[in-house]
Structures are given as structure tokens and as C-alpha cells.
Amino acid sequence: MAKETLNVFHSAQKIGALTYDAEGQTYSFEYEESWQKAPDAFDLAPLLSRKEKTHTGTAVRFFFSNLLPEGEMLEIVSKAQGVSKYDPFGLLRKIGAECAGALKILDAQSSPPDGKSYIAVDMKELSARARSDAPEVLADLGGRLRMSLAGVQDKLPALLDVKDGIFLPELGSASTHVLKPNNRRWKIFPHSAANEHFCMRLAQRAGLRVPKSQLLAIPERLYAVERFDRAFQRPISVRRAGPLFELEGEPVSRLHQIDVCQALGLPPTQKYEEPEYETAPGPDIVEVTNAVVEATGEALTAKKQIIDWVIFNYLIGNSDSHAKNISLLWQGRRWIVAPAYDLVSVAVYSDDPEKLHDFAFNIGADTRYGWITGLSWYEFAESIGVGYRYVQAALRRLLERVGEAGQLLTEMTGELTEDEVKLLTKVVALIERHSEYVEEAASTMPEAARAARGKAKSG
Ligand SMILES: Nc1ncnc2c1ncn2[C@@H]1O[C@H](COP(=O)(O)OP(=O)(O)OP(=O)(O)O)[C@@H](O)[C@H]1O
Ligand SMILES: [Mg+2]
Numbered sequence: 001m002a003k004e005t006l007n008v009f010h011s012a013q014k015i016g017a018l019t020y021d022a023e024g025q026t027y028s029f030e031y032e033e034s035w036q037k038a039p040d041a042f043d044l045a046p047l048l049s050r051k052e053k054t055h056t057g058t059a060v061r062f063f064f065s066n067l068l069p070e071g072e073m074l075e076i077v078s079k080a081q082g083v084s085k086y087d088p089f090g091l092l093r094k095i096g097a098e099c100a101g102a103l104k105i106l107d108a109q110s111s112p113p114d115g116k117s118y119i120a121v122d123m124k125e126l127s128a129r130a131r132s133d134a135p136e137v138l139a140d141l142g143g144r145l146r147m148s149l150a151g152v153q154d155k156l157p158a159l160l161d162v163k164d165g166i167f168l169p170e171l172g173s174a175s176t177h178v179l180k181p182n183n184r185r186w187k188i189f190p191h192s193a194a195n196e197h198f199c200m201r202l203a204q205r206a207g208l209r210v211p212k213s214q215l216l217a218i219p220e221r222l223y224a225v226e227r228f229d230r231a232f233q234r235p236i237s238v239r240r241a242g243p244l245f246e247l248e249g250e251p252v253s254r255l256h257q258i259d260v261c262q263a264l265g266l267p268p269t270q271k272y273e274e275p276e277y278e279t280a281p282g283p284d285i286v287e288v289t290n291a292v293v294e295a296t297g298e299a300l301t302a303k304k305q306i307i308d309w310v311i312f313n314y315l316i317g318n319s320d321s322h323a324k325n326i327s328l329l330w331q332g333r334r335w336i337v338a339p340a341y342d343l344v345s346v347a348v349y350s351d352d353p354e355k356l357h358d359f360a361f362n363i364g365a366d367t368r369y370g371w372i373t374g375l376s377w378y379e380f381a382e383s384i385g386v387g388y389r390y391v392q393a394a395l396r397r398l399l400e401r402v403g404e405a406g407q408l409l410t411e412m413t414g415e416l417t418e419d420e421v422k423l424l425t426k427v428v429a430l431i432e433r434h435s436e437y438v439e440e441a442a443s444t445m446p447e448a449a450r451a452a453r454g455k456a457k458s459g
Contacts, residue, residue: 047059067101155180295328319347
């Protein structure tokens with residue numbers, strides 16, 4: 001049986017080739033020699049070092065399958081492309097030209113240089129697809145499904161010009177933004193676009209590094225976030241060039257990013273520490289921290305960023321802050337923790353304490369928001385190798401900053417609908433409730449936490 005190959009590029013430079021051997025059902029990746037020697041080159045991931053020319057096995061397969069959409073979106077994409085959802089190679093052949101990070105995956109025949117060509121979006125079609133009851137997804141706009149971004153939500157990588165004109169990259173060109181419509185399960189998760197935009201703005205106030213986001217109304221809501229894995233000239237402007245549009249100035253360039261599942265060599269199905277279904281459990285927060293510390297080589301900075309990300313997600317009730325919602329970004333010479341993304345208050349969507357009120361990671365021994373105490377944070381601090389007082393100080397700092405949630409909502413009212421304000425008022429109330437837990441936890445003295453742990457252990 002034949003072996004098939006896809007070429008992997010960064011800009012016009014070939015990084016290597018991904019080969020699928022259908023007979024043995026095996027994957028391998030071979031670095032191009034020129035890439036191995038290039039001074040500005042990077043590894044696909046720390047576990048796939050370019051010091052070794054060839055990598056094989058699940059490490060390769062999992063790295064590439066992590067680039068694909070997940071859940072219902074994976075079903076939709078694979079149906080649209082007529083490729084099995086269990087065939088990451090076949091899917092990437094169809095949709096790998098504009099991935100997360102720097103990689104451009106193309107079949108062995110094509111090797112286009114970085115493009116500057118874009119197609120104007122049919123706004124009527126976009127608006128129809130952005131409705132939460134739309135039969136067709138945003139991602140397949142114009143029947144040109146080419147995006148491979150992870151996640152279960154519908155989304156569209158696009159270029160937004162200075163006038164908020166929306167354009168789709170032609171093969172080889174890069175996007176500047178990710179657009180997300182309201183969650184398609186509107187009845188359960190209404191106004192998710194406003195929710196995410198608000199949480200991202202609050203995160204910025206809380207001192208987390210986040211990309212710029214905005215809410216578009218076409219008139220359906222779209223959450224639009226700048227891609228932190230793209231570098232481009234501002235302001236972005238395009239001019240008509242025949243049937244297409246051409247970007248003025250330099251083409252958009254790609255920066256490499258990987259999520260923590262890729263950093264750990266795990267498949268996307270292991271993103272949750274405690275999965276709901278019969279999949280294997282994913283990494284706990286200690287393994288996540290270790291992976292990030294090891295990749296960045298900056299223990300203190302990495303730990304601070306993880307601690308802030310965990311506490312912020314806890315405060316807003318983001319029950320979905322799993323291992324694919326934290327990434328590493330290649331900054332020329334080293335990995336750094338990527339800006340935060342996908343920050344959404346999920347717990348606001350359920351009044352039932354049994355549903356959506358569990359944090360994705362164990363903090364100490366608990367996941368239930370109200371049950372996470374000073375002892376839980378003490379154990380969290382100890383497990384990731386920082387002093388409890390350091391975590392306590394972070395809890396207090398973030399507590400104070402998210403205390404501005406109500407004020408922020410007032411400032412944002414002008415850009416929100418009445419119903420969005422209603423939902424976000426509930427988010428603010430939830431943050432206040434979680435802040436009370438955190439306040440109580442933060443006032444637990446280390447001696448008391450240690451004594452409580454002693455008791456818990458001997459009991
Ligand atoms: N602003 C951004 N810049 C660059 N990449 C991004 C950005 N936002 C998201 N991504 C990439 O797209 C992927 C999916 O995004 P996101 O997590 O927002 O989607 P989602 O469908 O809501 O995810 P989930 O399945 O966790 O709900 C991320 O894992 C990340 O690789
Ligand atoms: Mg996500």
C-alpha cells in the first residue's frame with residue numbers, strides 16, 4: 001500500500017514532510033535538512049526536536065490531530081470534506097493550509113509562497129450562518145472550509161481590515177482574527193459571544209495578557225479576537241485586485257504556537273483531567289505546570305502565569321479551562337506562555353450546583369467551586385512548588401482586580417444589548433460569589449492549612 005505525504009511549511013520555507021503509511025497505519029515526520037540547520041528555525045514541539053531528523057508513532061499523530069476541530073465541529077468538517085473523523089492525515093490534506101501556529105500543511109504538489117490574496121465575505125451568507133439556529137456553520141463559509149483550528153465551537157479565521165471589513169484568506173494567505181458566533185446551543189449557553197468578550201476584557205484588567213477582542217453586529221453577534229500567532233502591519237487595509245482583494249503592505253506572518261496537549265504529547269481527547277466520557281484522563285495542573293516550566297525554562301514566570309490563569313478562571317467560573325485552552329508561543333528563541341484565550345463564564349449557565357460548577361482541574365483535592373478552600377489552595381501551591389504565601393498574594397491581587405467587574409460592565413453597556421447586559425449582570429454576581437470563597441480561602445493562614453491537611457491525612 002502506498003505511503004502518502006504532506007508538506008509542512010513556514011512561510012515559503014519547508015519544515016518537513018508528514019508521511020502516513022496506510023498499511024501499518026503509522027505516522028512519521030521528517031525534518032528538511034535545510035530547516036534543521038536554519039538559524040531561525042523552531043521545533044514543531046519540544047517532544048519533536050529537530051535535532052532528530054525523523055520522528056514516528058503516536059507523538060507525531062497526536063501533534064497533528066491536535067490541530068483539528070473537535071466534537072461536533074469535527075463531525076461537521078469531516079462530513080463536509082468526505083473524510084473520516086478518525087483520519088487526521090486526510091483532514092489536514094484538505095484543511096491544513098491555515099492552522100493554529102506557524103504551520104501551513106499542503107499536499108505534496110503545491111507549495112505556494114505566503115499570499116496576500118483575500119476574498120471579500122458575502123455578508124448575507126455570514127449573517128445567515130452566524131444565527132445560532134443556522135443549519136450551516138460559519139466555518140464552511142462559501143463552501144470553502146479550510147480552517148483547522150481546535151475547539152468544539154464554530155469559528156472562522158478571517159482578516160479584518162480597519163473598517164471591520166471581513167475577508168477570507170486565499171490558499172496560502174494568513175488570517176488576522178478568529179471570529180466566533182454565539183454558541184449554537186443557544187438555549188443552554190445564550191450570549192456566549194458577549195460573555196467571552198467581557199471575560200477577556202476583565203482578564204486584561206486583572207493583569208493577564210490577552211489579545212484584543214471586539215463584538216461585531218452583522219447584525220448577528222460575532223466575537224472577534226486578534227490572533228496572537230499572527231504578526232501584521234496596522235492599520236490593516238486591502239485593495240481590490242481583480243476578483244480578489246490584496247493586502248497592502250507586508251503579508252501577515254505566522255508565529256508558532258502549540259497547546260499543552262501538544263506540549264505533553266497527548267491526543268486532544270485527553271484535554272480534561274477528569275473526562276466525562278470513557279476517554280483516558282488528561283494531565284493535572286501539576287503536569288501542565290511542569291510542561292510549561294520545562295518548555296519555557298523560566299520557572300517563576302511560567303508558574304506566575306499559570307497561577308493567575310487558574311485563579312482568574314476559578315473566579316469567573318470557567319468550568320472549561322482545560323489543557324487545550326493554554327498554549328505556548330514561540331518567540332524567536334524560546335517558548336513563552338501564550339496570551340490567554342477562551343475565557344468564558346460557563347458556570348453562569350446553570351443554577352444546579354451539580355452541573356457546570358466544577359473546575360476543569362483539581363485544586364488540591366477538589367473541583368467544586370464552593371468546596372475549594374484555603375487548604376485546597378495550600379495543596380495547589382505545594383504541588384506546583386511555590387510557597388503558599390505566593391498563591392495567597394495572587395488570590396488577593398486577582399480578587400481586588402475582578403472586584404471591578406461591575407464597574408467594567410457599566411463602562412461596556414454602550415456596546416451591549418439589554419439581554420447581554422442581563423446575562424453579564426449574572427456573571428458579575430457569580431464572580432462576587434466566587435470572590436467570597438476566595439476571600440475566605442486567602443485569609444486561611446498557612447499554619448491552619450497545614451494543620452487541616454495533617455488532620456485530613458490522618459483521618
Ligand atoms: N486569539 C487567538 N490567537 C491565536 N490562536 C487562537 C486565538 N484564540 C483561539 N486560538 C486557537 O484556536 C483554538 C480554539 O480556540 P478556542 O479555545 O477559543 O475555541 P473553542 O471552540 O471555544 O474551544 P473549546 O473546545 O475549549 O470550547 C485554540 O486552542 C487556539 O489554538
Ligand atoms: Mg478552547
